Amino acid sequence: MMEQYKGATFGELSPHLFAIADSCYRAMINEHGSQSILVSGESGAGKTETTKMLMRYLAFMGGRSGTEGRTVEQQVLESNPVLEAFGNAKTVKNNNSSRFGKFVEIQFDKYGKISGAAVRTYLLERSRVCQVSDPERNYHCFYMLCSAPPEDVKRFKVGNPRSFHYLNQTSCYEVANVDDAREYLETRNAMDIVGISQEEQDAIFRVVAAILHLGNINFSKGKEIDSSRLRDEKSINHLKIVAELLMCDEKLLEDSLCQRVIVTPDGNITKPLDPDSALQSRDALAKTVYSRLFDWIVDKINNSIGQDPDAISIIGVLDIYGFESFKVNRFAITTFVTLQKCKYDINSVSKHDLLSAHLTVLSNCAST
Numbered sequence: 001m002m003e004q005y006k007g008a009t010f011g012e013l014s015p016h017l018f019a020i021a022d023s024c025y026r027a028m029i030n031e032h033g034s035q036s037i038l039v040s041g042e043s044g045a046g047k048t049e050t051t052k053m054l055m056r057y058l059a060f061m062g063g064r065s066g067t068e069g070r071t072v073e074q075q076v077l078e079s080n081p082v083l084e085a086f087g088n089a090k091t092v093k094n095n096n097s098s099r100f101g102k103f104v105e106i107q108f109d110k111y112g113k114i115s116g117a118a119v120r121t122y123l124l125e126r127s128r129v130c131q132v133s134d135p136e137r138n139y140h141c142f143y144m145l146c147s148a149p150p151e152d153v154k155r156f157k158v159g160n161p162r163s164f165h166y167l168n169q170t171s172c173y174e175v176a177n178v179d180d181a182r183e184y185l186e187t188r189n190a191m192d193i194v195g196i197s198q199e200e201q202d203a204i205f206r207v208v209a210a211i212l213h214l215g216n217i218n219f220s221k222g223k224e225i226d227s228s229r230l231r232d233e234k235s236i237n238h239l240k241i242v243a244e245l246l247m248c249d250e251k252l253l254e255d256s257l258c259q260r261v262i263v264t265p266d267g268n269i270t271k272p273l274d275p276d277s278a279l280q281s282r283d284a285l286a287k288t289v290y291s292r293l294f295d296w297i298v299d300k301i302n303n304s305i306g307q308d309p310d311a312i313s314i315i316g317v318l319d320i321y322g323f324e325s326f327k328v329n330r331f332a333i334t335t336f337v338t339l340q341k342c343k344y345d346i347n348s349v350s351k352h353d354l355l356s357a358h359l360t361v362l363s364n365c366a367s368t
């Protein structure tokens with residue numbers, strides 16, 4: 001199919017994503033300018049699969065033959081299973097839904113050959129780490145770790161996913177035709193390929209396990225007014241495990257959950273948190289640690305692939321978030337507020353205005 005579309009005039013053959021990739025590659029060569037392909041559509045429409053096929057076509061056109069070792073394009077394609085383990089989850093619409101935006105930048109030299117690449121990710125859905133509802137699941141990596149070989153389950157102190165609060169808010173633990181135990185081994189294998197060492201892999205899964213235990217820490221009222229303390233022996237035990245896995249001081253960890261530090265010009269003031277606020281600070285920590293882990297993995301992949309500072313042009317492929325429809329959509333509410341701030345009358349808003357409001361919200365999210 002790639003051979004058929006290679007060099008064919010656009011529109012001459014049936015519509016195909018290879019026709020788009022081919023005209024994009026030719027435009028880059030003939031007009032000496034960088035190009036971008038935007039892949040958009042509803043969740044589950046096939047954007048991520050399309051992005052992978054577009055990359056295969058660009059590798060077919062711009063790949064180097066006879067290169068020793070793994071080529072840039074192979075490495076980009078091989079990074080997908082790692083990104084999907086940490087950034088994809090089962091949703092209502094798609095068993096393998098990307099919960100982040102991805103811009104793959106493929107760099108070309110003056111001969112039109114691929115010389116480097118970079119993967120940039122946007123707006124990982126952090127809330128999923130702590131909050132998930134039926135019939136959806138949390139990120140794949142959590143279930144993979146719980147289904148790991150017995151020695152790893154013991155080493156990372158995990159077990160049945162039903163015993164973790166961040167996983168048992170929904171009754172969905174398995175995905176049809178997906179074997180989490182096999183996916184765990186395949187993800188570790190994919191990590192080997194993208195240059196993540198065994199030691200680093202262990203550290204990654206320690207963080208994943210720590211987040212699961214963090215979610216099982218609960219609080220009750222402390223002695224002082226509006227203060228909190230660990231609720232019971234179970235919570236104390238989970239805190240100990242988190243501190244051990246994250247290699248941090250147990251007391252400092254507890255303080256960071258039960259207290260808030262206010263920075264003032266006259267010095268720092270420590271204020272206790274009530275049990276509800278302590279729960280919020282627990283969830284905030286889990287979300288922050290997870291999104292930093294994700295960013296670290298993306299950086300690691302980029303270092304391993306390698307960039308070409310002398311690239312003549314690039315082809316970017318943007319795989320954006322799939323559109324979804326919720327009963328309560330907080331993003332839409334934020335957009336509505338933004339529209340009101342912009343003094344729009346909501347009843348006379350055109351699609352174009354709505355889109356620019358969405359973009360304003362997106363860029364605000366990105367900058368905060």
Ligand SMILES: Nc1ncnc2c1ncn2[C@@H]1O[C@H](COP(=O)(O)OP(=O)(O)OP(=O)(O)O)[C@@H](O)[C@H]1O
Nearest residue numbers: 042043044045046047048049094096097098321322
């Ligand atoms: N070209 C294809 N051939 C066969 N199956 C496909 C193809 N494209 C997509 N699918 C099927 O549809 C599912 C959803 O595709 P994909 O994950 O690419 O959707 P998406 O648009 O990226 O969704 P989201 O926005 O939720 O991430 C895939 O897991 C696969 O089973």
